Amino acid sequence: MVQVNKILLAVLLAAATLTGCEKLPLQRTTKYNPKPLDRRQGVDCWTYINGNPSFSTMREAVEICGMQDYYSEDGGYTYLLLDETAFSSYVLKSLGVQDIGDAPVDRMRDILLFHIIKGRYDSYNGALGYDPVFVITLWKNVDAVMTVKLYNDDSKSRTTQDKVTFMDQCGSSTSFRATASDLLMTNGPAHILSRPCVYKK
Amino acid sequence: MMRKVLSLLLAAAIAAFAVSCSGEKFEAGAIEMEFQLETLDIDLNLSDNPYVLCVINSETALASVTMFIVRKDGTEEQYKDPVTSFRKSTMYTVHERPVYDETMAGLKIVAKDKGGAVKSGTVNFDIIPVVTPPVTSFRSEELSFAEGDPIPEFSFTVAAKAALVRVTVQLIESGEIFELVPDIVSFGDGLSFTFNSSDYDIPEYNLDKIPQAIRVLAEDSYGKIGIALLNIDYKALPRPELTVADLPSVDEFTGFTVSGGATSETGIDDISVYAVADGYEAKVGGITFTGEQECTFSINIDGSEIMEYLSGIKVVATDLRTKKTEVTVPLSVRPVFWEVSQDDDLLSILQAQLSDARFRKIKLSLAPDASYNLGSESVGINKSLIIKSPEGHQATLTSSAAQAFITTSAQVDTIRFSNLHFTTKKSGAGMFSFKSASTIGRVLVEGCLVDGSWSLPFFRFQDGSNSAGSLEIDDCIIKWANTNGGYSFLHFATNSDKVANLSLTRSTVSGPLYLCYCNINTGTIAINISNNTFVNLKGSANGVIIAIAQSALKGAITLKDNLYGGTTNITGTYRQLRANKLTASYENNWCTSDWKTFEGDGVNGTVDFISVLPEAENTAAVFEDLENFDLTVKAGTSVRTNKVGDPRWLK
Numbered sequence: 001m002v003q004v005n006k007i008l009l010a011v012l013l014a015a016a017t018l019t020g021c022e023k024l025p026l027q028r029t030t031k032y033n034p035k036p037l038d039r040r041q042g043v044d045c046w047t048y049i050n051g052n053p054s055f056s057t058m059r060e061a062v063e064i065c066g067m068q069d070y071y072s073e074d075g076g077y078t079y080l081l082l083d084e085t086a087f088s089s090y091v092l093k094s095l096g097v098q099d100i101g102d103a104p105v106d107r108m109r110d111i112l113l114f115h116i117i118k119g120r121y122d123s124y125n126g127a128l129g130y131d132p133v134f135v136i137t138l139w140k141n142v143d144a145v146m147t148v149k150l151y152n153d154d155s156k157s158r159t160t161q162d163k164v165t166f167m168d169q170c171g172s173s174t175s176f177r178a179t180a181s182d183l184l185m186t187n188g189p190a191h192i193l194s195r196p197c198v199y200k201k
Numbered sequence: 202m203m204r205k206v207l208s209l210l211l212a213a214a215i216a217a218f219a220v221s222c223s224g225e226k227f228e229a230g231a232i233e234m235e236f237q238l239e240t241l242d243i244d245l246n247l248s249d250n251p252y253v254l255c256v257i258n259s260e261t262a263l264a265s266v267t268m269f270i271v272r273k274d275g276t277e278e279q280y281k282d283p284v285t286s287f288r289k290s291t292m293y294t295v296h297e298r299p300v301y302d303e304t305m306a307g308l309k310i311v312a313k314d315k316g317g318a319v320k321s322g323t324v325n326f327d328i329i330p331v332v333t334p335p336v337t338s339f340r341s342e343e344l345s346f347a348e349g350d351p352i353p354e355f356s357f358t359v360a361a362k363a364a365l366v367r368v369t370v371q372l373i374e375s376g377e378i379f380e381l382v383p384d385i386v387s388f389g390d391g392l393s394f395t396f397n398s399s400d401y402d403i404p405e406y407n408l409d410k411i412p413q414a415i416r417v418l419a420e421d422s423y424g425k426i427g428i429a430l431l432n433i434d435y436k437a438l439p440r441p442e443l444t445v446a447d448l449p450s451v452d453e454f455t456g457f458t459v460s461g462g463a464t465s466e467t468g469i470d471d472i473s474v475y476a477v478a479d480g481y482e483a484k485v486g487g488i489t490f491t492g493e494q495e496c497t498f499s500i501n502i503d504g505s506e507i508m509e510y511l512s513g514i515k516v517v518a519t520d521l522r523t524k525k526t527e528v529t530v531p532l533s534v535r536p537v538f539w540e541v542s543q544d545d546d547l548l549s550i551l552q553a554q555l556s557d558a559r560f561r562k563i564k565l566s567l568a569p570d571a572s573y574n575l576g577s578e579s580v581g582i583n584k585s586l587i588i589k590s591p592e593g594h595q596a597t598l599t600s601s602a603a604q605a606f607i608t609t610s611a612q613v614d615t616i617r618f619s620n621l622h623f624t625t626k627k628s629g630a631g632m633f634s635f636k637s638a639s640t641i642g643r644v645l646v647e648g649c650l651v652d653g654s655w656s657l658p659f660f661r662f663q664d665g666s667n668s669a670g671s672l673e674i675d676d677c678i679i680k681w682a683n684t685n686g687g688y689s690f691l692h693f694a695t696n697s698d699k700v701a702n703l704s705l706t707r708s709t710v711s712g713p714l715y716l717c718y719c720n721i722n723t724g725t726i727a728i729n730i731s732n733n734t735f736v737n738l739k740g741s742a743n744g745v746i747i748a749i750a751q752s753a754l755k756g757a758i759t760l761k762d763n764l765y766g767g768t769t770n771i772t773g774t775y776r777q778l779r780a781n782k783l784t785a786s787y788e789n790n791w792c793t794s795d796w797k798t799f800e801g802d803g804v805n806g807t808v809d810f811i812s813v814l815p816e817a818e819n820t821a822a823v824f825e826d827l828e829n830f831d832l833t834v835k836a837g838t839s840v841r842t843n844k845v846g847d848p849r850w851l852k
Contacts, residue, residue, distance in 0.1 A: 008207045119256060119292075127292055129288050134294045140238060142241070144237060145252070145254065
């Protein structure tokens with residue numbers, strides 16, 4: 001009798017624990033999908049930029065435009081960080097200068113604002129799929145059109161599977177993949193780009 | 202009791218678990234709606250207007266997103282079916298571009314979540330309506346002016362709904378477009394423009410064309426072009442009226458008068474006279490006026506311009522507005538020979554007329570019994586050449602050319618030498634040399650005496666591809682000095698040459714051994730050697746008197762009534778005629794009994810066409826005085842009876 005009561009008590013406790021549970025998430029695939037164990041950087045985006053020599057020109061651009069707060073505070077954004085290649089091969093040429101200090105501030109500011117997306121878009125939060133989605137950036141302009149998606153690699157190696165991809169099916173813009181993606185800053189996800197997003201109708 | 206309680210608790214717990222896991226239950230949450238822009242600038246004149254872009258984030262799973270077009274009158278109409286399926290339940294992006302029109306005020310988006318929360322937002326449209334093309338208004342309804350007058354002053358204004366980028370001002374004349382001013386690309390306020398032709402340097406229009414309208418094209422920044430026309434009432438002036446009197450027949454090189462009259466409203470400027478022929482026109486006279494509305498003219502034309510080939514005289518009347526009227530009257534010109542006196546430099550006259558395009562044909566009449574020197578070079582001709590002197594009073598032409606007397610490589614219709622004495626001072630010269638694809642119509646040498654040191658052929662084709670219609674020697678005395686071998690008297694060496702007719706008739710020829718060598722191998726030839734006297738043929742080589750070398754040459758050869766005589770130093774083996782594939786017809790051809798010839802026949806297709814006179818009729822018995830070139834045939838000989846040889850010796 002005492003034994004039965006103990007069993008019943010255990011069952012009651014189990015039932016109480018399970019009561020009111022939310023619907024369990026469905027298992028989407030049986031395939032093993034390896035991911036980095038931890039993409040969290042432990043710092044905000046501005047601190048990350050300052051501590052990484054790959055973004056020295058971007059840091060200088062942000063300081064010239066006075067946009068440090070955008071990168072340090074939590075505005076619910078996704079950050080697209082332009083590395084040295086992006087600046088030297090594309091951005092400076094588009095601005096017609098050789099040094100970031102000579103760039104027109106208003107145009108530089110627009111470029112930086114265009115590379116801050118409203119909302120959080122990374123590979124983990126389900127915001128991105130294999131079809132491109134249009135996103136809104138901080139640049140208020142009719143040409144501030146951008147799409148983001150995950151890349152579906154059909155090759156045998158599948159080395160670029162689920163890479164974050166920009167500007168796909170976006171007018172006649174050039175589509176490209178992030179150099180590195182899903183860096184989870186304390187104030188939002190960030191993706192590293194080696195070329196800027198440019199919208200072409 | 203305790204057991205029952207525990208059982209009830211267990212059942213309740215199980216039931217609660219089942220309920221919690223079997224159904225969905227949502228609570229309304231916050232919905233955020235973010236538009237790319239609050240207001241979209243929509244230009245209905247463009248084709249690539251922006252999309253509406255809106256990102257919707259919801260705490261609770263979305264149930265639906267519905268869009269509505271908001272009209273300016275405040276009404277709303279649903280745009281497409283509501284979206285009820287979402288890849289990610291808490292996020293949706295609207296990316297739409299409806300067909301914009303002027304009645305739209307915006308696009309409203311309503312998002313509902315499964316908890317019942319509703320959020321709506323509207324993006325406004327700032328619509329620029331479709332603009333009409335620029336409109337041009339002319340100050341006057343029409344321009345009116347007469348031919349030759351400048352275009353009168355005109356003006357217009359352009360009104361546009363969008364910024365003007367270009368105004369083009371053109372003249373339409375006889376269906377063609379003529380630019381009046383360079384494109385205007387600078388405008389004050391951009392939406393209007395006023396043009397006054399007096400501010401521009403308007404060019405003269407083409408008097409040969411009819412001005413029809415001024416055309417203005419005005420283009421705005423949207424590329425819309427408005428076109429306007431200002432009609433022109435143009436008064437064209439009539440051309441001059443011209444009459445020309447008929448012309449009588451005239452002799453070549455003879456002047457005459459062209460007369461007539463002309464009238465013009467504008468006034469006559471000049472009357473010009475042209476000599477015309479097929480493919481030819483040259484001004485030969487004229488007279489200027491000072492704008493008379495009515496005039497008559499009588500213009501003398503110099504004879505030096507009047508050639509036999511002219512077909513008419515064209516008269517052109519031009520008025521002060523450069524309008525022209527022309528009248529052509531027929532002209533008949535009788536051919537006349539150019540008289541060359543004893544003192545004239547025949548060679549200079551010949552060379553001048555050869556190089557003067559007015560002379561399509563050279564016709565020279567030489568003075569009786571005159572002597573002319575034709576130099577040490579061959580005379581190269583490029584047009585028909587006719588030279589004559591009176592019968593019985595032959596003019597003498599002396600050449601020192603080392604090669605042929607007459608050469609050509611051109612197209613020549615006629616060469617005709619009549620009653621002339623040709624002589625040469627250069628040993629080894631020839632008479633005619635046709636070179637390098639020359640084309641000859643007819644060559645006729647008649648009634649001539651040819652003597653001297655000739656040894657190259659009388660007729661010779663060189664370098665191939667020459668062609669002749671007819672080569673004729675008639676009623677001539679030709680004293681040739683031929684060398685052994687080498688060339689024949691009539692010599693056609695190249696396969697590619699062509700001769701249609703070759704004739705040697707009623708003539709006396711002394712000297713050459715080989716009479717004719719023909720190596721032509723195409724086409725058809727007709728050869729007639731008849732009523733000739735051949736004396737003192739010389740040679741010591743083998744050969745054939747008349748040789749048709751190629752079997753591909755078709756045609757006929759006629760040898761009739763020819764007499765051969767005199768002495769000869771024939772030592773080799775030679776034959777009379779190799780006709781090859783020509784049809785040979787021969788009769789009444791004789792040689793004196795002492796004329797040495799004939800070495801077999803049938804060899805190589807040869808035939809013997811010459812019969813030998815009786816023993817008694819040797820050279821001395823037949824000819825009166827061969828040594829002094831008196832070849833009169835003595836009476837009583839069968840030669841005379843049978844009328845053999847050159848008729849001049851049978852009289």
